Amino acid sequence: MxxxxxxxxxxxxxxxxxxxxxxxxxxxxxxxxxxxxxxxxxxxxxxxxxxxxxxxxxxxxxxxxxxxxxxxxxxxxxxxxxxxxxxxxxxxxxxxxxxxxxxxxxxxxxxxxxxxxxxxxxxxxxxxxxxxxxxxxxxxxxxxxxxxxxxxxxxxxxxxxxxxxxxxxxxxxxxxxxxxxxxxxxxxxxxxxxxxxxxxxxxxxxxxxxxxxxxxxxxxxxxxxxxxxxxxxxxxxxxxxxxxxxxxxxxxxxxxxxxxxxxxxxxxxxxxxxxxxxxxITGIKGKLPEPPHSRFLRYTDAYGLSVKDAETILSERFMSDFFDAAVKIGADPKAASNAVRGELLRCVREAGSDEIPVSVSDFTKALALAAKNEITQEGLKTALSYMFFNHVDLETAVKANNLLISEDFELIGAVITEILAASPDIVSKYKDGNSKVFSYLFGQCMKRLKGKALPATINAELIKGLNEI
Ligand SMILES: [Zn+2]
Structure with missing residues (x-):
């Protein structure tokens, strides 16, 4: 039965x-x-x-x-x-x-x-x-x-x-x-x-x-x-x-x-x-903080976050409060959502914390640096976790990890020339029309130039290098 x-x-x-x-x-x-x-x-x-x-x-x-x-x-x-x-x-x-x-x-x-x-x-x-x-x-x-x-x-x-x-x-x-x-x-x-x-x-x-x-x-x-x-x-x-x-x-x-x-x-x-x-009763109603359901509607309707992303941010009030405070001072909602649900949530779990010990203003500035390509997406993650665990400001985190991209084209050119010279077989495959090998070469360059050059720059310089051979 x-x-x-x-x-x-x-x-x-x-x-x-x-x-x-x-x-x-x-x-x-x-x-x-x-x-x-x-x-x-x-x-x-x-x-x-x-x-x-x-x-x-x-x-x-x-x-x-x-x-x-x-x-x-x-x-x-x-x-x-x-x-x-x-x-x-x-x-x-x-x-x-x-x-x-x-x-x-x-x-x-x-x-x-x-x-x-x-x-x-x-x-x-x-x-x-x-x-x-x-x-x-x-x-x-x-x-x-x-x-x-x-x-x-x-x-x-x-x-x-x-x-x-x-x-x-x-x-x-x-x-x-x-x-x-x-x-x-x-x-x-x-x-x-x-x-x-x-x-x-x-x-x-x-x-x-x-x-x-x-x-x-x-x-x-x-x-x-x-x-x-x-x-x-x-x-x-x-x-x-x-x-x-x-x-x-x-x-x-x-x-x-x-x-x-x-x-x-x-x-x-x-x-x-x-x-x-x-x-x-009306007086008590007037003093109620914004209920989670209305935050959910704001996240999905006004900010265009997915239901899953909105739920993740709402799962802990301190995350939702942090996210709201950042958006309030001008952070892009989608970039802020990615960073809060991604790197910051990872740090929260690693530390077993019930708060985000990073200044909202530094968080918002870090997102802006990444948006302007002054630090890479990887660099953004490093800055956030460094601020989280060391309780320092953004400037210190960026300096300590050497995150600001100052693209040194001489260095980029030298690294690309070196990688191409080390893989003559792959270069000739590329020259024969096998475009799939490009991603291998791109990966090699990214590994060597991580944090020192933007992916778009590496892409452009690599094509240039291949064309010159
Ligand atoms: Zn008592």
Whole structure:
């Protein structure tokens, strides 16, 4: 029997606010353990939460970028459970009236609907070291949005594409830094399978806290196979929460899956309902940075870049920002695109960097030098990688690598004469009308004169040399 996977995602994204969602503690990653804490985020008796306005704005920004309806009235609820990383034994969240409803994203022609985006607080972190477990509450109270899809996704690849597109929206919107390796973007996947032709969803299992694109794909693929195997063997799948173990590439059962009513949600009496007017929402819309889709249209329509090239530049925001800044000060879009996607991306990958440490103005000047044939295309690559790795300006890079072409015709003539003299057989073949051997001779000259003469000059001088024999 064939089975259709049915997948819904919950994406947790930490917001890029300066402070936590209900107190004034710093929201930073990598601080000394338990250094960003106060009575509110430690859940001390009598401490009262105060809502962070910026966290609300960023949640609404995420909703606007995904076409959600923004709620005018939003409420806060307590989700009750005990775990050592949850100081109050409840999490302030939004069950009944979240900030954003509906919306969705189109992935390769299919529309994946969102159910909601709500704002809540993150829990602390439990770190297990040898025989002890350490609690770090720096993350307790960090603003977190939960983006919940409808079960519209049908494959592991589609799930990965959805998370990539969502991450791009969040990063370009200054909403979340999208650093999955630091846990600021985490994914839970709800997976079930149903027989082909059926429209009744099967029992689902939830895989918690997947933190890389590769693991999303592998965890979902494993789980689909496991569930099909279970259905074929015992005819049933258990509703449960599982975790993915990257080392063994399998999912393991953690606990039976709880339902919302198990958490005894109730309205939080410490925080007032929040009313957002149309003006509030329009104001937030007006402050949104240019979304990735509109950059894409600008690249393809106004600059004439191919879809593939535009996607490559957009794949990382720092590349897109760098490209935009160069075009803004006069760089030719196509030349800039070639250089960013080519040499600069190569350097970024080699260095494992998440920035381009080259001045935009020097980059633009280097493109202009190549366009005026003052340096060769090879020389342009050398200049860019030299500036990237040595943090120097263009002038230094050009001088250090002797890149400026000063075409010395005496030298060019001497090299050509020497190469022709060394290959009398090939020259006579050329003279007999075999024009194919020209490219061999041209290649020899290019090798010797690389960076010292333009290909067009070598071409012209070589023809002249051959004619003179
Ligand atoms: Zn605090």
């Amino acid at each position: 064939n089975y259709i996977p049915v997948i819904g995602l919950e994406i947790h994204a930490e917001l890029m606010t300066k402070t936590k969602v209900f107190c004034g503690c710093a929201n930073t990653f990598g601080s000394e353990r338990n250094s960003n804490c106060c009575p509110v985020c430690l859940g001390m008796p009598g401490a009262l939460p105060v809502l962070n306005r910026r966290a609300v704005e960023l949640t609404i920004s995420a909703g606007l970028l995904c076409g959600c309806r923004i709620s005018h009235l939003t409420l806060w609820d307590r989700k009750n459970y005990f775990y050592p990383d949850l100081t109050k034994a409840y999490q302030i969240s939004q069950l009944y009236a979240p900030l954003c409803l509906g919306g969705g994203l189109e992935i390769n022609g299919r529309f994946i609907r969102l159910n909601r985006i709500h704002l809540e607080e993150d829990a602390g972190k439990l770190i297990h070291e040898r025989n002890v477990s350490i609690l770090d509450y720096n993350r307790a109270g960090v603003p977190l949005i939960e983006i919940v899809t409808e079960p519209d996704i049908r494959s592991a690849d589609e799930a990965v594409a959805f998370v990539e597109r969502m991450r791009r929206n969040l990063v370009y919107g200054d909403i979340c830094d999208g650093k999955m390796e630091q846990g600021s973007l985490r994914v839970d996947a709800n997976i079930s399978v149903m027989p082909e032709g059926s429209d009744v969803y099967g029992t689902r299992a939830e895989i918690k806290n997947i933190n890389s694109f590769r693991f999303i794909k592998r965890a979902i693929e494993f789980e689909i196979k496991r569930q099909i195997g279970a259905l074929e063997n015992n005819g049933r799948v258990t509703q449960e929460t599982r975790r993915y173990d990257a080392a063994s590439d399998e999912t393991f059962s953690m606990r039976s899956k709880e339902d919302a009513h198990d958490y005894r949600y109730f309205p939080d009496p410490d925080i007032l309902p929040l009313f957002m007017s149309d003006e509030d």
